[in-house]
Amino acid sequence: MTSVVIAAYNEEAVIGRCLDALLADAPRGTLDVTVVANGCTDATAAVARERAGVRVLDLPVAGKAAALNAGDAVAVGFPRVYLDADVVLSPGALPALVAALDGPDGDPPLAVVPGRALDLRGRPAIVRAYYAINSRLPAFRHSLFGRGAIALSAAGRARFDAFPAMTADDLYLDGLFAPHEKREVAGASARVATPRRTGDLVRRLARVRAGNTALRAAAARGAVTTVAVRRPARSSWLRDVVLPRPWLAPAAACYVGVTLVAALRARRERRTGGGGWGRDESSREPTLASAESDG
Template sequence: MTVSVIIAAHNESTVVGRCLSALREGGADIDVTVVANGCTDGTAEVARGYPGTRVVELAEAGKAGALNAGDAVAASFPRVYLDADMALTGTQIQVLVTALDEPGVLAATAVRRMVTRRSALPVKGYYAVNNRLPLFRDALFGRGVIALSKEGRARFESFPGVVADDLFLDSLFARGEKREVPAVVSRVAAPRRTRDLVRRLARVRAGNRALRAASPAARPAQNTSWLRDVTLRRPWLLPAAVCYVAITAAAELRARRSTGWGRDESSREAVAG
């Protein structure tokens, strides 16, 4: 079974090689498309250095446009949307899509593991709470990888022009149609600095707000879950909860004021280094 993997890459020259190298491990039958969108670095050149990788270049930056361009040329199903800073092996991709063979399962994702070893203490505190939020038990977002069956991909025509592509996909499927695959772990590098986390969260919150305004089916925000489901049940997390609330408030303020890209670069520095 051939699996099509689509990677939307905006100025990802420091990490896309690592992503593509991992995909070649295990000898899986994978059709890989890298869509370099609005790049001013060597992302496309790095991707072309991996034989068998299809490279599409777009002048305009934008993840939705990149994913749609990748879908237009991808050859097979299942379809996997993979972030350029993720390093999943070809074997892991095959295990992930195997979950789509289960009756009624149309979408699959990996277990999320936040890597905070190099992060500042407030960042570690934020994720001590965030990692325990129950919404991640049945969600597709925040993992850096989502696999869809052909039937699952037929749920929509194209990605909408919003930042929150993973929340968009999550909104298309009922709980029983989604599967988290325990055997596949997505290691997500947390920002090193607090200001980088605030910038990343502001971008996410702005994108989520735009999607929820456009799509009533999108999962609603759960603004008190950090307290009700996490902190009150684990009082020893109170110092971490202070970090969580402060960073979340700062990100919300920034999201309301700013329209910038807001991508965290510090986690990419960590990967590159």
């Protein structure tokens, strides 16, 4: 039986659609789903409990790693799927991920992910320009991060004991597997809600950068064990995206500008200890059809 673990922090606006898409993709009784609400001050747990067959844990303290570990402790089967609460899998995606891990070839992958389907409806021009470059970066085709959905076989899950207390859980998992052990599954996609405003995008990128930096530092001092924590290819946007497609040069200017601002923000918050959770709340707003004005 496939087990799905969803760590959810104040996700009442989005957890319902995440679960509905998931449950519609599997016959009743064939899927073990655990939602771990952690430190929530909204109705996340109540919304999840409305879905039949969903196990709900309600932890008093916020923390994604602790939530994932709590979900792992009660999950009953494999493959094991780790899914972000704001991600919606496409129809057929879950069976495709499971089938890829159970593949007929003699050396199936240990970790698989769906492709990214970026939701850019109503987003301002700068956000769309940023993702015009980001969506074409080859790193996302050969890695596990950036989807909010990762499926591991039993052998893949055996690579680690527990999630470390860090925010970059997807980069951590990516580093556990050699390139030939992980795969993007054709025909499966995860709808990823992009930030609605430029400021929200900068905050999201700063948070990701800070989490990745912390993970690399932990790996360097031996606090976490990985195969190799991927370092960013700083010129990939130019070499792999813009030079073959020169018409994307204006978008590249936005991409570089946003990336630099996010890097400066992350560095400043590292010095001051500020920034808090830094999560993009705009992509979790209930209505996705239109965006508010850019900010």
